[in-house]
Amino acid sequence: MAENVSESHKANDMGIRFGSKINDVEGKTPFLIGVAGGTASGKSTVCKRIMEKLGQVDMDHTERQVVCISQDSFYRELTPAEKAKAEKGLFNFDHPDAFNNDLILHTVQDILAGKKCEIPVYDYRTNSRCDNQFTTIYPADVVLFEGILVFYFPEIRELFHMKLFVDTDSDTRLARRVPRDIKERGRDLDQVLNQYMYFVKPAFEEFCSPTKKYADVIIPRGADNTVAIDLIVHHIWDILHGAVSHKFGLGAMSNSSC
Ligand SMILES: Nc1ncnc2c1ncn2[C@@H]1O[C@H](COP(=O)(O)OP(=O)(O)O)[C@@H](O)[C@H]1O
Numbered sequence: 325m326a327e328n329v330s331e332s333h334k335a336n337d338m339g340i341r342f343g344s345k346i347n348d349v350e351g352k353t354p355f356l357i358g359v360a361g362g363t364a365s366g367k368s369t370v371c372k373r374i375m376e377k378l379g380q381v382d383m384d385h386t387e388r389q390v391v392c393i394s395q396d397s398f399y400r401e402l403t404p405a406e407k408a409k410a411e412k413g414l415f416n417f418d419h420p421d422a423f424n425n426d427l428i429l430h431t432v433q434d435i436l437a438g439k440k441c442e443i444p445v446y447d448y449r450t451n452s453r454c455d456n457q458f459t460t461i462y463p464a465d466v467v468l469f470e471g472i473l474v475f476y477f478p479e480i481r482e483l484f485h486m487k488l489f490v491d492t493d494s495d496t497r498l499a500r501r502v503p504r505d506i507k508e509r510g511r512d513l514d515q516v517l518n519q520y521m522y523f524v525k526p527a528f529e530e531f532c533s534p535t536k537k538y539a540d541v542i543i544p545r546g547a548d549n550t551v552a553i554d555l556i557v558h559h560i561w562d563i564l565h566g567a568v569s570h571k572f573g574l575g576a577m578s579n580s581s582c
Pocket residue numbers: 361362363364365366367368369370500501504545546547548
């Protein structure tokens with residue numbers, strides 16, 4: 325497949341190469357992929373692997389065709405009372421209302437309209453947004469949006485062109501979350517385990533796990549599942565290059581640009 329792409333300049337371990345940026349002007353609809361799954365299931369790692377396999381790491385935004393954003397950037401501002409609870413590990417960050425869902429919807433709509441967006445920067449250590457800090461998301465051909473509850477609200481869910489669910493067993497997820505939260509998110513063991521027992525696990529069962537049924541592809545074992553990731557990468561490549569069309573118009577766009 326890659327051998328047919330004469331203008332390609334980026335190679336990767338699958339031999340898939342992207343050519344010049346298809347969607348390099350504002351206003352074109354990117355292919356939007358939602359990546360849901362429980363905490364520490366490997367959502368970010370799966371997105372990273374997809375980007376690597378599409379040859380999309382270490383590049384400037386003028387060249388980059390695939391970008392990844394996280395639902396965690398959209399945690400809402402807490403009231404002083406909620407902040408005090410959060411500091412004691414008594415705030416439920418796994419409930420759908422913990423996010424600024426209007427901001428998510430508007431941002432995703434802007435992304436689909438091919439607009440440049442500013443995304444808040446979130447600090448897990450303070451349980452709050454970093455003041456006046458934003459990440460600029462430039463228009464791209466493919467946008468990955470990962471998070472525990474990206475398929476929860478129908479208005480947001482319906483906007484994805486492809487929906488992936490990273491399905492990693494809960495013992496493995498807890499075993500990964502504990503060291504991650506201690507090392508990277510400034511927690512101690514008691515805090516992580518209490519939060520997991522009282523909020524994370526029940527909310528996963530009530531809100532996140534039921535959204536698996538909306539997924540087009542379920543990825544058992546997360547980033548270990550290289551076969552699933554390779555199939556997804558090939559499908560994205562085909563869509564971007566017009567071999568497969570999709571009902572939202574990118575197929576037509578790709579065809580016309582080939
Ligand atoms: N397949 C894997 N094998 C070993 N560790 C992994 C694997 N996938 C993810 N991790 C680790 O587990 C933690 C959570 O992974 P991450 O991708 O951040 O999950 P999520 O985005 O779903 O919260 C990270 O420390 C990551 O390095």
